Amino acid sequence: MKKLKLHALVMSGLCAAGLLASSAALAFDADEAQALAKKEGCFKCHALDKKKEAKSLTDISKSLKGKSDAEAKLLHHLTVPEMVKFEDGKEEEHKILKTKDKAAIKNLTDWILSLAK
Numbered sequence: 342m343k344k345l346k347l348h349a350l351v352m353s354g355l356c357a358a359g360l361l362a363s364s365a366a367l368a369f370d371a372d373e374a375q376a377l378a379k380k381e382g383c384f385k386c387h388a389l390d391k392k393k394e395a396k397s398l399t400d401i402s403k404s405l406k407g408k409s410d411a412e413a414k415l416l417h418h419l420t421v422p423e424m425v426k427f428e429d430g431k432e433e434e435h436k437i438l439k440t441k442d443k444a445a446i447k448n449l450t451d452w453i454l455s456l457a458k
């Protein structure tokens with residue numbers, strides 16, 4: 342009897358930990374992220390899910406998916422200007438984020454990484 346009780350306790354503990362972990366993984370605000378992307382002008386070239394002047398954010402998310410350094414890569418791309426090639430072949434320095442708000446940037450990268458389901 343005692344053993345059973347302990348088991349139940351451990352199980353409920355694990356469930357609570359699982360819940361915490363999953364809510365931490367979803368701790369981004371999609372509306373806020375989109376608003377920032379809009380404000381920063383990302384949507385001028387990247388649509389959410391169809392190709393524009395550049396790949397869609399969903400395609401970008403897909404190409405990063407599963408890479409262990411996905412977040413670092415994304416962050417690098419958004420904070421260090423590098424040359425990128427457009428669909429029509431022209432090359433330009435990629436736009437970097439104007440905001441220096443780390444929490445807002447993390448919210449944006451989490452959201453982008455979440456787009457590839």
Ligand code: HEC
Pocket residue numbers: 378381382383384385386387394395396401404415418419425426427428435436437438
């Ligand atoms: C002037 C047009 C333009 C703007 C504005 C722009 N991008 Fe890009 N971006 C590109 C091009 C072109 C590429 C490279 C080719 C491609 O992805 O189609 C690129 C590449 C990227 C990549 C890397 C994709 C990969 O797979 O390597 C990321 C991430 C990205 N953009 C995110 C953003 C975000 C977020 C913003 C807003 C801060 C933004 N871009 C604004 C044109 C733009």
